[in-house]
Amino acid sequence: MKFKLERKKLVQIHDLMVKSRVLEERLIRMYKQNDGYFWIGGPGEEAFSVPLGLQVRKGSGLDHDYLHLHYRSSPILLAMGAEPIDSMRQMKNTATDPYSGGRNFGNHYSKRDWNVVPVSSTIETQYLTAIGTAVAQTRKGCKGITIVNGGDSGTAEGDFASALVWASRPVLPLPMLMIVTNNGVGISTPHCNQFGGDSIAARGNAFGIKNRVINGNDVEESWFALEEAIRYVREERKPFLLEAKVSRLYGHSSASGANFVPGEEDCLVEFEKKLDKAGILKRAEMEKIREEYNTTMLEQSKQVKTEPAPSGDTIYDHVYYGQKGRYW
Amino acid sequence: MKFKLERKKLVQIHDLMVKSRVLEERLIRMYKQNDGYFWIGGPGEEAFSVPLGLQVRKGSGLDHDYLHLHYRSSPILLAMGAEPIDSMRQMKNTATDPYSGGRNFGNHYSKRDWNVVPVSSTIETQYLTAIGTAVAQTRKGCKGITIVNGGDSGTAEGDFASALVWASRPVLPLPMLMIVTNNGVGISTPHCNQFGGDSIAARGNAFGIKNRVINGNDVEESWFALEEAIRYVREERKPFLLEAKVSRLYGHSSASGANFVPGEEDCLVEFEKKLDKAGILKRAEMEKIREEYNTTMLEQSKQVKTEPAPSGDTIYDHVYYGQKGRYW
Amino acid sequence: MANMAQAIRMALHYGEKNLGLEHVFGEDVGPPLGGVFTCTQGLTTTWNSPLDERGIVGAAIGLGFANVRSVAEIQFCDYIYNTIDLLKLGGMSTWASNGDWPSPFTIMTPVGAGIRGSIYHSHSFDAMMTHIPGFKIVMPSNPLDAYGLMLACLKDQNPTMYLKPKALLRVEGEEAIPGEPPLTAEGKKQLKEMIDAPLGDRSKWKPKWPELQDYTVPIGEGKIVREGSQVTVVTYGRHVLIARDVADQLRQEGISVEVIDMRTLWPYDWKMISASIQKTKRVIFVNEDTEVTNFGEHLLRRTIEEHFYSLHARPRLLAGAHVPGIGLADNLESASVPQMADIANACREIVQEKP
Amino acid sequence: MANMAQAIRMALHYGEKNLGLEHVFGEDVGPPLGGVFTCTQGLTTTWNSPLDERGIVGAAIGLGFANVRSVAEIQFCDYIYNTIDLLKLGGMSTWASNGDWPSPFTIMTPVGAGIRGSIYHSHSFDAMMTHIPGFKIVMPSNPLDAYGLMLACLKDQNPTMYLKPKALLRVEGEEAIPGEPPLTAEGKKQLKEMIDAPLGDRSKWKPKWPELQDYTVPIGEGKIVREGSQVTVVTYGRHVLIARDVADQLRQEGISVEVIDMRTLWPYDWKMISASIQKTKRVIFVNEDTEVTNFGEHLLRRTIEEHFYSLHARPRLLAGAHVPGIGLADNLESASVPQMADIANACREIVQEKP
Numbered sequence A, B: 001m002k003f004k005l006e007r008k009k010l011v012q013i014h015d016l017m018v019k020s021r022v023l024e025e026r027l028i029r030m031y032k033q034n035d036g037y038f039w040i041g042g043p044g045e046e047a048f049s050v051p052l053g054l055q056v057r058k059g060s061g062l063d064h065d066y067l068h069l070h071y072r073s074s075p076i077l078l079a080m081g082a083e084p085i086d087s088m089r090q091m092k093n094t095a096t097d098p099y100s101g102g103r104n105f106g107n108h109y110s111k112r113d114w115n116v117v118p119v120s121s122t123i124e125t126q127y128l129t130a131i132g133t134a135v136a137q138t139r140k141g142c143k144g145i146t147i148v149n150g151g152d153s154g155t156a157e158g159d160f161a162s163a164l165v166w167a168s169r170p171v172l173p174l175p176m177l178m179i180v181t182n183n184g185v186g187i188s189t190p191h192c193n194q195f196g197g198d199s200i201a202a203r204g205n206a207f208g209i210k211n212r213v214i215n216g217n218d219v220e221e222s223w224f225a226l227e228e229a230i231r232y233v234r235e236e237r238k239p240f241l242l243e244a245k246v247s248r249l250y251g252h253s254s255a256s257g258a259n260f261v262p263g264e265e266d267c268l269v270e271f272e273k274k275l276d277k278a279g280i281l282k283r284a285e286m287e288k289i290r291e292e293y294n295t296t297m298l299e300q301s302k303q304v305k306t307e308p309a310p311s312g313d314t315i316y317d318h319v320y321y322g323q324k325g326r327y328w
Numbered sequence C, D: 001m002a003n004m005a006q007a008i009r010m011a012l013h014y015g016e017k018n019l020g021l022e023h024v025f026g027e028d029v030g031p032p033l034g035g036v037f038t039c040t041q042g043l044t045t046t047w048n049s050p051l052d053e054r055g056i057v058g059a060a061i062g063l064g065f066a067n068v069r070s071v072a073e074i075q076f077c078d079y080i081y082n083t084i085d086l087l088k089l090g091g092m093s094t095w096a097s098n099g100d101w102p103s104p105f106t107i108m109t110p111v112g113a114g115i116r117g118s119i120y121h122s123h124s125f126d127a128m129m130t131h132i133p134g135f136k137i138v139m140p141s142n143p144l145d146a147y148g149l150m151l152a153c154l155k156d157q158n159p160t161m162y163l164k165p166k167a168l169l170r171v172e173g174e175e176a177i178p179g180e181p182p183l184t185a186e187g188k189k190q191l192k193e194m195i196d197a198p199l200g201d202r203s204k205w206k207p208k209w210p211e212l213q214d215y216t217v218p219i220g221e222g223k224i225v226r227e228g229s230q231v232t233v234v235t236y237g238r239h240v241l242i243a244r245d246v247a248d249q250l251r252q253e254g255i256s257v258e259v260i261d262m263r264t265l266w267p268y269d270w271k272m273i274s275a276s277i278q279k280t281k282r283v284i285f286v287n288e289d290t291e292v293t294n295f296g297e298h299l300l301r302r303t304i305e306e307h308f309y310s311l312h313a314r315p316r317l318l319a320g321a322h323v324p325g326i327g328l329a330d331n332l333e334s335a336s337v338p339q340m341a342d343i344a345n346a347c348r349e350i351v352q353e354k355p
C-alpha cells in the first residue's frame, strides 16, 4: 500500500496518536493508583481525532472553529497543542487544572482561547449548543465553522435530530460539521439492538444534509474525509454529517474497569504496521517515541501530585463571570 | 371520476365530516360570544381524520387501539361516536365536561373507555407517551395498535425523532402508526422556511420505517392509505409513518382570530362536489344535513349554558386516582 | 403610556441599535407575527425558530459562547420545562470552566395566570428557575421597569432570565420610558402608529422608532412601591399591582402596608427586604407559583434565619395551590392562585396577630 | 444483610412474580450489565432502552395508560432534567382527565453526592421533584425500607418516584428482608452467590431467588430512627445515617436528638414531624439539595405556619450550597453539602439557643 499524505504529516500524526494513547494510559494508571476518582477518555479514536485536531482552524472568536466536544476528545485537543500535564491536573482535580480548576472529571476540556466550549457530561446537549455558535457564524464573511462530535448511542436523544433540523433550515443553513464517532456501543448496550436502518449518517438525507460513513480507524481515510467535509462546510456554509466507525479500547470508563478490551481493532497498531511497511518509521523509532512519552508523562504525573487541591471556600467563585466568593 | 368506496360508507363519511365542521364552527361561535376562553380545533382535517376515526379498533385495553392525539382531532372523535355537546361542554368549561371537568381547553379530549389518552397542549409529547402503549402492545397475541398524530412544525421537536428511534428498534419494533398532519404552517411560521428535505415522511427511511405522503384533503386517498397503514401495523406489528397534507381553514386558533381563511383547499367542499357529480348525494340533501346539525348544535350550545360550572373547592380532586379534596 | 409589550419591543430595539443585540429569535418571534404577545414586532434582528425549545435554549447558550448578543424567547413558560437541563447547563458554563467562559444570553418567557389560560398557559416559573444557579432572574411589573430590566440583561455578561408577567403585557405605564411620546391619549395613539404592526399585510410595514434613551434598572435592586409601617408585602410581577391596590384599600381601614416589588428574583435585594421587615416586624410573601418548594418559602426561610427573634407575628406565604395545573373555569383559576381578597385578609390578620 | 442494590433487585423480582411487573427498563438496565449499580441484575423483564431519557419517561407514562406495570430507570438523576415537562405531564394525567385515567408507573433514579461524582453524578432531585404535583415520592435509607417502599410503589395506582441514595446502594441492612438468608457473614455470601451476577460471561447465568415475602412500607409514613427530646432532625436518604450517628455522638455530650427519616417525601408524614416538633420545640431540616427553593424550606415554612408561637429556638435548614454543581475535589464536595460536623454543630447550637 502507499500513503497519500506526505511523510512529515504521517510522522506528525503518528507522534500525536502515540502521545494521546500514552496520555490516556497514564490517566488510567492514575485512576488505578487512586490519583483520580474517575476515568473516561478516547483511546481508540486517535486515527480519526488527531487528523481532526490538526485540521481545525484554531483560535478564538467567530473566524475560528468552535468545538463542542464529548468526553473522548483528548486526541483532538493534543493535536491542537494541549499539554498532557493539564489533563493529568484535571484527572487529579488540582487547583491548577486549567479546564475546570478541579471541579470536573478528566477529559472535560474547556479552552476559550481555542474556542473549545466546556465539555459537559450530558450526552448530546453539545449538538444543541453547537447550533448557537453556528448561527453566530452565519455572519457575513465569517470564516470559522462549528464542529461537534458525540457517540453513536447518544444519537437516540432527540437533540441529535434537533441539530439536523436547525442545521438544514432553508432560510439559514448552518456551517456545522456534525460528527458521530460510532464505536458500536453505549456503555453496555450494543448499537445494533437499538437502531433500525443502516447508518446514522443516513439520517441526514431527509434533511438534504450531505453525509458519509467512514472507517475512523484508518488515518488517511479519516484525514481526507475530514478535509473534504471541512472544506465543504467552510466554503458552502452548509452542514455535513460525518459518521466515523471507531473502537473503544479500554471499555466505557473506569466504571467498567478501564481495562484493555481485546478484539477491537487498534488504530495505532494498524497505523504502525503500515508506517513500518511503507518505511516511514521503523519499529524501533516508534518504540522510542512511546518510551519518551511514557517517561515524560510519568514524571508529569508525579509533578501533578505535588500541586495544590482547590480549597473549599472557592466553591462560589465564577458562578458569574469575574465574581469571586459568596455573592448573596 | 368514480368512487371506490361504497355509497353507504361515503354517505357516512360525509355526514361525519359535516357534523365535525358544524361542531367546530359552533365552537368558534361560542368563543366569539364569550362562551369559552379559547378555541383551537380541526376544521380542514376532516377528509383525513374521519376515515381515521372510522377505522380505529375502538375500545378499552391492549386489544384496542390507543390514541395519542393533538388538539385538532375532533373529526376523529366524532367518527368514533363522540357527542358534539360534550365538546361544547369543554368549550364552556362546565362541570359536566366529560373530558376534563372544565379544567382544560376545548378539543383536549380524554376518554379512557376508548383508549383516548388525555390530549396535552404540549406539542409532540404524545409521540413519547405513544411509545409506552405501543411497548405494552408488543405483548404476545395482542391485536391493538397505537396511533399518534401531530402537526408538521412540531416534528422539529426531538420527540418526533425519539419516536422514530424507539419504534424501529430491531429488538422490539413497535406496532405504532405515526401520523403527521402537515398543513404547511405552525401558528405563523411556514413549514418551507424551517425544514430542509422533501418530506417529513422520508425521515422514516433512515430507520427502516415504512412511510408515505398523501393528500389528506382527499377522502378516498386518505381512507385507503389509512387502511393499508393500519393493516400493516396491526399485522406486521411494525411502525408506519404517514404524512397527510391537510388544510387549516380557520387559522391557528382563536388567538389569531378564528376566522375563515380563504385560499386553502376545503376538503368538505371538494368532497361535496364529487358526491354531487357522482350522484351519491344531491346538493339539497347535503344542505339539509348541515342545516340539521346546525339546528341541533345551536340547541345544544344553549343547553350547555345552563349547566353548572365546577366549584373552586374541587381543584384538588383527582391529583391521585380516586382521591377527592385537599389531601395534604 | 407604552404598555409592557411595547416597552419590551423598544428595549430590544434600543439593544439592536446600541448594545450589539444581533439575534432575537424563538417560535413566531419574527415577521409576520412578531411574537404571540407582539413583543418583537418591527425589530430588525428577529427570526422564527423551529418549534423546538431545546434547540432554542441550546442556540442561546451557543450564541453566548460566541459572545454574540441574543434574546431567545420561549413562547410560554409552560413550554420551557423540556429545557431544564439546558438551563442548568447554561447557568453553569462559567462556573464549570472555572471562570474561563462568560456566557451572555437572555431568555424571555411569559409567565403566570390571570388570563384564563387553562393548564398550559398559566404556569409560573419562579420556583423552578430560582432553584437553578447561574442565572440572573428578573421580572418587571410595569413598562418602565420592563424597559430598564431588559437593558440591564442586555448589558450583563451572564445568562439572564427575563420573566414576562403575561397578564401585564397590555397594561400601560404610569412613568415615561425615556424617549417615548408624551403620556397622553395623543401620545399613546402616536406610539401605536409608530411601532405597532398594522393588521393585514405587514410585508411592507416598517416601524418608526422614537429616539429612545438609555435607562437601566440595575439587576438586584427592588423597589418600594408603597411605603408602610405595619406589614411588608414582598412580591413581583402581576401581584405587585394587586398588592398595591390592597395597600391603597387598607390604608382606608387604617392599616399601613409596605409593598416591595422585587424586580430581580435572583440575586435579590435582601437589603431592602430585610430593612423593611426590621421596620414592620411583619411580612407576607406573595407569588402565584405552586406552594410546595416555592421561592417564597426560600424568602421566608431567610427571614426566619435573620429575623426570627424580632418578628411580631408569624410570617406568611401566599402562593398557588399545589395542583398540577390551573383549571380553566373561573372558579378553578380563582381558587388556585392568590386573589386580592386573600392578600387583604392576610394583611388584616397579621397586623392583629399578637405573639 | 442484603445491601440496598440487592434489596431493590429483590423487590423488583417480587414485583415480577407477584405484582404483575412487566417492564423494567432504562439505559443499561437489562443484561449483561443489569444497571450501573446492579439494581436490576437477573430479573426477567429488564431491557435496555435507547439512550434517551425523554423516550424512557414517555414510555413509562404510556405504559401507565395501558395499565401495564413498569419501572423505568433514569441512570442518574443528573440526567433527568431534560424530562421535567414529561414528569409534570405524567403527574397530571389523572387530574387533567378529571379522574378518568389512573397512571401507575414508577421511575427510579440514583441521587445525591458522597461518592466524588463531580458535577454530573452528584445531583439531588428532591427540590425539583417535590415541586411537581401528582407523584408520590419516596427515598429509602436502608435495604429493608428500600424493599418495602418499592413494593408500595408497585402497588400504587399513581405515578411514583423512587429516589435511590447512590451512596447507600452498597450499604448493608441491619434488619432482615422477609425471606432473605440469615443476617450473618454466611448468609451474606449465600445471597451474593444467589443473586449477584458473576464477573465475566453472564450469558448463561440465572439467579436463584430467595423465597421473598410481601412487605410494604406504606407511602406517607416516616420513621423515628432515634428518639430524643431536645431537638428534632428531619431528613431522608443518606443523611439519615449521618444524623443517626450525630444523635449517638451527641447523646454522649448529654444532648438528646430525635431523628426522623421521612422515607416518603410526598405526601409526607406531617403528623409525625409535627408531633416531634411539638415535643422538642426545636427542629433542623437536613438535605443535600441546593438551598434556594429547597424542599426543606417548604418543611420549615409549614413548621412556621403551625408552630411559630411555640418553638423554643429558630428552626434551621442545613442544605447544599447554592452552586451550579458539586466540584470533584474533596474540599469542594465537602464544602458543598452538609457534613456530619455541620449537623452536630447545628444541634449543639440550637439546644443552647434561648429566645
Ligand SMILES: Cc1ncc(C[n+]2csc(CCOP(=O)(O)OP(=O)(O)O)c2C)c(N)n1
Pocket: A072, A121, A122, A123, A124, A150, A151, A152, A153, A154, A155, A183, A185, A186, A187, A248, A252, D027, D051, D053, D075, D079
Ligand atoms: C443525558 C445523559 N444520559 C445518560 C448519560 C450516562 N452515559 C454516559 S456515557 C453513556 C453512553 C454513551 O454512548 P455513546 O453515545 O455511544 O458514546 P460512547 O461512550 O460509546 O463514545 C451514557 C448512557 C449521560 N452522560 N448523559
Ligand SMILES: Cc1ncc(C[n+]2csc(CCOP(=O)(O)OP(=O)(O)O)c2C)c(N)n1
Pocket: B072, B121, B122, B123, B124, B150, B151, B152, B153, B154, B155, B183, B185, B186, B187, B248, B252, C027, C051, C075, C079
Ligand atoms: C412544547 C410546545 N411548544 C410550543 C407550543 C405553542 N404552540 C401551540 S400550537 C403551535 C404550532 C404547532 O404547529 P404544528 O405542529 O404545525 O401543528 P398545527 O397547529 O399546524 O396543526 C405552537 C408553537 C406548545 N403548545 N407546545
Ligand SMILES: [Mg+2]
Pocket: A151, A152, A153, A181, A182, A183, A184, A185, A186, A187
Ligand atoms: Mg458508542
Ligand SMILES: [Mg+2]
Pocket: B151, B152, B153, B181, B182, B183, B184, B185, B186, B187
Ligand atoms: Mg402545522
